[in-house]
Amino acid sequence: MIIYRKEKTGAIIFNTKTKKIVEIEEELFSNTKIFINVMKKYNIFENNQNLKNILIVNNISNNVLSAPLKIFLSITNECNLQCLHCFNYIDKKSERLKYIDISTLKKIINICKTYGIFELKLSGGEPFLHPNFIKILKLLEKEEIMYTIYTNGSYLSEKNCSILKKLKYLKKIKVSIEGSKEINDYIRGKDSFNNVIKNCKNINSKLIEFNLTLNRYNYKLIFDLVKELNKNNLETTIDLGLIRYNNKIKKTDLVFKSKQEYIEFANYCKKNFFDLKKNKNYFACSGGYSSCAIDVYGNVFPCGMLQHEKKFIIGNINNESFNKIWNDIKMINFNICNECQNCLLFEKGCLGGCRSNAFYSTGDIKGKDPFCTFYQESLNNM
Ligand code: SF4
Numbered sequence: 001m002i003i004y005r006k007e008k009t010g011a012i013i014f015n016t017k018t019k020k021i022v023e024i025e026e027e028l029f030s031n032t033k034i035f036i037n038v039m040k041k042y043n044i045f046e047n048n049q050n051l052k053n054i055l056i057v058n059n060i061s062n063n064v065l066s067a068p069l070k071i072f073l074s075i076t077n078e079c080n081l082q083c084l085h086c087f088n089y090i091d092k093k094s095e096r097l098k099y100i101d102i103s104t105l106k107k108i109i110n111i112c113k114t115y116g117i118f119e120l121k122l123s124g125g126e127p128f129l130h131p132n133f134i135k136i137l138k139l140l141e142k143e144e145i146m147y148t149i150y151t152n153g154s155y156l157s158e159k160n161c162s163i164l165k166k167l168k169y170l171k172k173i174k175v176s177i178e179g180s181k182e183i184n185d186y187i188r189g190k191d192s193f194n195n196v197i198k199n200c201k202n203i204n205s206k207l208i209e210f211n212l213t214l215n216r217y218n219y220k221l222i223f224d225l226v227k228e229l230n231k232n233n234l235e236t237t238i239d240l241g242l243i244r245y246n247n248k249i250k251k252t253d254l255v256f257k258s259k260q261e262y263i264e265f266a267n268y269c270k271k272n273f274f275d276l277k278k279n280k281n282y283f284a285c286s287g288g289y290s291s292c293a294i295d296v297y298g299n300v301f302p303c304g305m306l307q308h309e310k311k312f313i314i315g316n317i318n319n320e321s322f323n324k325i326w327n328d329i330k331m332i333n334f335n336i337c338n339e340c341q342n343c344l345l346f347e348k349g350c351l352g353g354c355r356s357n358a359f360y361s362t363g364d365i366k367g368k369d370p371f372c373t374f375y376q377e378s379l380n381n382m
């Protein structure tokens, strides 16, 4: 399926099968000849592309984008691990385990098609623990919705991987890993490192991307991890994210403790990983701008990190229109930080940091992200 989404500033076009996406500054669809040429240039069109098979979405509204580009969808809050830094903490006594039902999922698929949302990011908990997980994947395949699976890797068995290999709209399987065996098992539990490596061998490396959450213990271990993965014939990319604050994390020793630690971390990242000249908006918050999150109950949040805080529910797809939720002023203004308004580094790429970090460390969603020193050190002199 090709989605052509009109936006205030032009259009965004996406091929859900080839996973190619292109943003154009002018709305082109009215000029068929130019449109076809541009689509061929960017490899959006496959051979024999029929112009009738294009989903045209014209839903320009108050928010910057007419709809998110991606939705983080928690399909279950159940998990077999209890990782130290995970935001998906559940109190098994007070909160029942919950799995998204197929009727809610169908509503979300309908939202994706109506508003031209490009990708569902299936997470949890551990998505493989949803009793109907394979049925969910088959439904997404049938509806030609592109999706990524976020998993801890425990259930990438030979049997499951033989199913995953046949899926056409599966973009990536993002597998969490934390660095060395020692630090990984400290965070994710005994033997989890060896299990993940063993299981990932059951699937084509190209489908896998490792997800590593940078914390004060593991940021210097990345190159050793790459060697270890290569030794196991897992030649794949590692996506680096910053550790995020949540209610649980304060009780751990994983977050950076002092200004000096943030500065050392920033200098190491600048030297070794981040090319901030190429990727100016590396630190930008996408919540309420190009992404949002939906929980197992159908509640919509600007960001999935906040999904245990009822006060950040913007609406529920079971009883409100998604368009209304996306254009709610709380969604539109979500990533504004009061303290960043006059900061020179805002425009340079910081864009105000992470709202979830701010909330869980200061109690104020509009407060300052504790990583501010890190952003300053990273972006200064760029
Ligand atoms: S560097 Fe700090 S004050 Fe400046 S925009 Fe980023 S978080 Fe805000």
Ligand code: SF4
Binding pocket: 244, 284, 285, 286, 287, 302, 303, 304, 305, 353, 354, 355, 356, 357
């Ligand atoms: S609040 Fe933080 S975790 Fe959530 S989307 Fe923004 S930057 Fe990402």
